[in-house]
Amino acid sequence: xxxxxxxxxxxxxxxxxxxxxxxxxxxxxxxxxxxxxxxxxxxxxxxxxxxxxxxxxxxxxxxxxxxxxxxxxxxxxxxxxxxxxxxxxxxxxxxxxxxxxxxxxxxxxxxxxxxxxxxxxxxxxxxxxxxxxxxxxxxxxxxxxxxxxxxxxxxxxxxxxxxxxxxxxxxxxxxxxxxxxxxxxxxxxxxxxxxxxxxxxxxxxxxxxxxxxxxxxxxxxxxxxxxxxxxxxxxxxxxxxxxxxxxxxxxxxxxxxxxxxxxxxxxxxxxxxxxxxxxxxxxxxx
Numbered sequence: 351x352x353x354x355x356x357x358x359x360x361x362x363x364x365x366x367x368x369x370x371x372x373x374x375x376x377x378x379x380x381x382x383x384x385x386x387x388x389x390x391x392x393x394x395x396x397x398x399x400x401x402x403x404x405x406x407x408x409x410x411x412x413x414x415x416x417x418x419x420x421x422x423x424x425x426x427x428x429x430x431x432x433x434x435x436x437x438x439x440x441x442x443x444x445x446x447x448x449x450x451x452x453x454x455x456x457x458x459x460x461x462x463x464x465x466x467x468x469x470x471x472x473x474x475x476x477x478x479x480x481x482x483x484x485x486x487x488x489x490x491x492x493x494x495x496x497x498x499x500x501x502x503x504x505x506x507x508x509x510x511x512x513x514x515x516x517x518x519x520x521x522x523x524x525x526x527x528x529x530x531x532x533x534x535x536x537x538x539x540x541x542x543x544x545x546x547x548x549x550x551x552x553x554x555x556x557x558x559x560x561x562x563x564x565x566x567x568x569x570x571x572x573x574x575x576x577x578x579x580x581x582x583x584x585x586x587x588x589x590x591x592x593x594x595x596x597x598x599x600x601x602x603x604x605x606x607x608x609x610x611x612x613x614x615x616x617x618x619x620x621x622x623x624x625x626x627x628x629x630x631x632x633x634x635x636x
Contacts, residue, residue, distance in 0.1 A: 386618045390424045392585050394612030400445035401605040402458055406503045406540065407494045412456045414447030416606045418589070433470040435480065437515075439463065443591075443606065460490030460505060460604070464530075468515050478517040484530065485510055500545055503602075507561060509535030526587075528572040535561040539597040559597050568593040576614055583614040 396418035403411045420441040427434050445458040466484020473479075490505040509532035518525045537559055540549060549557060559565070574587030587610050594603035 387426045387428070388616040388618050390422075390614065391617055392422050392612045392614040394418075394420045394422070394585060394610045396420060396589055396608035396610035398589075398606060398608030400447055400458070402445065402447055402456065402492060402603070404492055404503050404600070404602045406542070406600045406602075407456070407492065407497060407500065408449070408454075410449045412447035412449055412454075414445060416443055416445040416458075416608060418443045418606075418608050418610070420589070420610065420612070427467075430469060434467055435470070436465070436467040437484070438465050439486075445606065454494070454496040456492060456494050458490065458492045458604070460488060462486060462488040464511070466511065466513060468513060476519045479514075480516075481512075481514045483511055483533075484513050486532070502546070504538060504546070507535060507537035507566070509533070509561065509566075522578050524576040526572070526574045526576075528570075530570040530572075532566060532568050533562070535566070537561040537566060537595060537597065539595065539600060541598040542600050556598070561595070565597050566593075566595045574610070585612045585614050586610070 396416075398416055398418075399413070400416035401411060401413050418441060420439065423438045425436055426432065427436060439462065441462050443458070443460045443462075445460075447456045447458065448454065449456075464484045464486035466482055468480035468482035470478060470480045485508070487508045488505065489507075492503045492505065494501055494503075511530050511532050513528065513530045515526065515528040538557055539559055540546065540557055544553070544557075569590075569592050571590040572587070573589075574585050577584050577586065589608045589610050590606070591608075592603075592605050595601070
């Protein structure tokens with residue numbers, strides 16, 4: 351009789367634990383469904399120095415200044431138990447540069463887009479470290495004012511990149527450091543002496559090339575500090591982009607260092623039934 355009571359007690363105890371666990375899981379799932387992940391959005395301008403070299407156009411390095419317009423978005427997701435965040439960059443950079451004798455000019459225009467994400471590996475109250483990767487696409491042109499036969503050189507490349515990012519909070523200021531580097535990709539490069547007129551006529555053999563550490567090396571360093579001032583947050587920082595290639599005996603590099611500043615804000619994107627059923631956000635449309 352005593353054994354039956356013990357068995358009945360154990361069965362009831364296990365059922366109670368199972369029901370409690372199921373209720374907790376349902377409550378957690380319901381809470382996750384109600385949770386909205388905001389987008390950290392900032393638009394920045396940057397000014398700094400530029401150093402460009404392209405033996406297709408000239409054997410000399412050209413140096414000058416660069417202007418940059420940059421938009422960054424970052425959002426935490428529910429993937430991998432809320433440990434994954436995606437990141438997007440859209441940027442345009444213009445550079446005006448001179449040869450060492452200051453008697454010839456080049457102008458560069460380069461646009462870029464990248465999308466990727468990071469998995470959170472370490473997190474404390476003040477520190478967070480994540481690693482991941484991204485896909486990037488860049489295109490532009492370098493124009494030499496002195497050349498007549500080949501006055502311009504096109505830029506086009508796409509890569510899969512490795513990325514690491516770290517955050518540290520000191521009082522109300524959030525510091526961030528990020529490093530990105532390409533692993534493999536594809537780049538456009540004519541052969542030495544091949545004109546773009548020839549390429550336009552169909553002589554485009556070997557202009558599309560596999561890119562990796564043997565012919566393309568780059569690193570992008572991104573250091574910022576978000577400082578709250580009254581009702582606003584200001585992002586100050588440094589962006590260093592260093593890119594070089596060696597393909598078909600043509601060597602190029604594009605080095606730039608910029609001081610950046612911009613406004614930061616958080617936004618929540620809602621649509622469909624999520625905004626109709628939301629009782630906190632009052633839409634002027636829905």
